[in-house]
């Protein structure tokens with residue numbers, strides 16, 4: 342009990358510090374109680390709503406992001422996105438701190454408990470299944486772009502009332518690239534590394550992955566063009582965002598989920614690569630926001646969510662190794678944040694009350710009009 346209240350205190354103090362840094366540097370105001378009646382909210386939302394979720398992948402610490410010495414690493418968040426968003430400084434993750442299981446928990450609204458490195462589906466229904474089943478949407482309307490082959494089952498749960506047939510289409514850009522380049526003689530090793538924690542983990546692929554022939558049919562991209570473009574990219578996340586932008590342009594799904602992962606290169610122990618990963622992720626978030634504002638199908642009707650799966654260990658926890666890993670499960674690595682921008686969202690406001698990682702799915706449900714019946718969290722009224 343004492344531990345719990347201690348954790349709550351630490352989370353609150355992280356949230357307040359974050360809030361103060363943002364107030365000073367990005368000029369945001371502290372959000373108060375809601376004053377708009379619900380009918381006004383309903384009127385304010387356009388009928389063709391869309392949602393894009395980005396997981397700010399791999400997790401970064403405040404020292405390298407929101408604190409004064411870190412702000413230079415996230416100019417797009419600080420200068421463009423945060424001033425236009427409702428920002429939550431205390432998103433608490435109470436689940437397992439492994440990337441696949443934590444991202445699956447974000448997508449189900451339930452803390453999933455499966456082995457992070459197992460090739461399994463989430464047990465609870467995913468947001469994609471609720472969305473498609475409730476609103477009778479085709480599979481082309483919900484997509485996931487995921488960083489590693491280990492994420493191939495994230496689009497669809499094993500739940501018997503949902504599951505097969507109701508999931509999202511999942512694109513694994515690395516798999517696509519390795520299929521496209523097999524025998525081409527090009528070396529794409531820097532884009533193809535599957536994850537940063539277990540170099541020899543090569544998950545078996547099954548499920549609903551995007552097949553190579555659809556590259557042409559759906560994204561109107563020839564294998565040659567795709568290969569040529571990939572040669573200009575410096576990271577796997579750039580490849581993911583490139584694919585996501587093609588999808589936005591050609592398919593314009595209502596629900597698009599992009600999981601970024603470059604920052605997790607921190608596991609290698611090179612601080613400079615970790616910082617480079619944060620800067621790239623910041624830039625890619627800025628590019629996605631620009632795409633939302635300029636693609637006719639998305640401009641004016643899209644709500645954009647950015648949140649990390651979790652953070653990293655602090656320097657002063659004896660059980661960890663600072664920025665490199667996320668092994669201690671300490672409160673700092675569990676106290677994350679969320680940025681919400683775009684349609685129906687107040688701009689330039691920061692909220693420091695505690696919300697839970699599992700609140701995302703119910704919030705998306707309230708936004709798009711489906712019922713996430715088995716999710717544990719609650720909708721976040723400040724962004725509805």
Ligand SMILES: [Zn+2]
Pocket residue numbers: 399440538605608667
């Ligand atoms: Zn990691």
